[in-house]
Amino acid sequence: MERIDQSLKAITGGKKFQQHFQQLKEKVLKDERVQSFYSNHDIQENITNRGMSKLYEFTEQWRNCDHCPGLEKCPNMMQGFQPHLFLNQQSIDLRYERCSLKTQDEEKKKQRTLFQSMYIPKEVLNARFENIEIDKDRFEAIRLAENFVEQFVPGETKQGLYFYGDFGVGKTYMMCAIANELAKQKQVQSMIVYTPDFFREMKSSISDQSIDQKLDYIKKVPLLILDDIGAENMSSWVRDDILGGILQYRMMENLVTLYSSNYDYDELENHLAYSQKGGVEQLKAKRIMERIRHYTMPVYIGGTNRRTL
Template sequence: MDSIDASLHHFMNKKEWQERFEKVKKEVLMDKRIQSFLKEHSAWNEDTLDRDLMKLYEYKKERENCDFCPGLKRCPNMMKGYQPVIAVENDQLLIRYQSCTLKRQEEERKKQQSLMKSMYIPKEILEATFDSIDQDHKSRLAASNKCLQFAMEANPGKDGKGLYLCGKFGVGKTYMMGAIVNELAARNIPSMIVYVPDFFRELKQSVTDGTVQEKIDYVKKMDVLILDDIGAETISAWIRDDVLGVILQYRMMEKLPTLYTSNYDYDELEEHLSYSQKGGIERLKAKRIMERIRHLTTFVFVDGKNRRESL
């Protein structure tokens, strides 16, 4: 019986296999990423990479899948949601896998939703895009353009200016915010939509399990924070001063953009914030909150027909 080495040598000298091997080698060497790797690592060149050819071929095919990504659910890679990187360790070429942007975004969203039930956003909003926004009203078109401009230019940590979308029920304010979230995701900028009434209600309930501060810290440090339907909550002095005030103060100091949707304009929201559950009126404290909101947002009025009535 021939030795394994002899058998392998005999197999490798078969013309058909050799031609296939050379074809694969040619494809690998034409890959720009692999060309860049070979330039940086002189130990590997066209004459010596035969031993690592299949590793590089695996890298090439998997990265091509990423180049034409069909989405996380339909990811064709061996490890769904992971992309390969070339590594060198002890003069050995290794192919390692790291989570892709979409995978990290999904994990971050799951982390957010496990921390806060108020992070639940309808599927329609999560899939919103600017192309799908109805532009059948001049006001909605102008608002959509403002939102797109923000999404394309947002620079958390450098510019803390956000948007304040105001309008009646069902005109598409939250949908536009969903489009912003998805556009920011394409730029690898983390963001979060919080439905304000549920968020504040959840914080009150979290006093008993000791997670209030954890939730406040998580929200206040998010790169881009969207407070959806502010003004629809039942206000209290604690919520206004120790929650909302603390969040906005931190974000102002760190230049982190905060965006809002509301049925109230600035003056109406200030009036709302001045009243508490106990019936007191504290206009000065409400004014302090509103100064931060006014100073760090651009007011955008959204009008049009109520989209919910047509559902």
């Protein structure tokens, strides 16, 4: 797009300046938005003449908006911003405000900063309740998930959800939908982690001494989602020092934790009781499960494996 000041310079530099200026003026003053502005203000001729460059800029920028090619291809001088006329003492001036596409884009970026993930597929992170296919096997789980979002009070809600069921029934997707809705509706910061990969990273973080920093963040995030808990290779260190430490801190600070798993409570307890080197440690597993059972509601999700459809 030709720069506005260059266009006006070309006009003023010509021999027929007055003629060109009058044609430009007539064209600009026929614009409906300009006429609306003038209908609300008593503007004298000399103010109009001095403000012609602003009026021209206003009409040209709005012409781009009327034929909007999308935010990424926005040709306006300030991408994603629309001009608005106002009187600045005895002069016509412009201020730029975000358009609806720019506002929506910033809101999405804000939500992405609120909702973070570790090791979760990108296609799942944009989950929304309205995109979940409702059937008899998942109806109750969807209802409880929506109720959880509606009733969630930052700093006060203590009880989370424990989604369990077979592979591919939508547990992770529904958890991400909860996180997205809480970010959108109540500006709740959350983190979802794929538990097996997270525990493996904790082991590797010992060598580079970053484990404390990573654990500290996971412990303190307002809403934590432990996805696919029970799919990891269990060890006494992972169970007691990592998982136990996270849950103990969150319990003491009244921070909400959500879970998804292929196991129900009893099956997860059996999984936690067995460690590769320590054998069966039922008491330690019960200690972990007490922190999970007491602070979550179990929600079964049925249906077929949608990954194979």
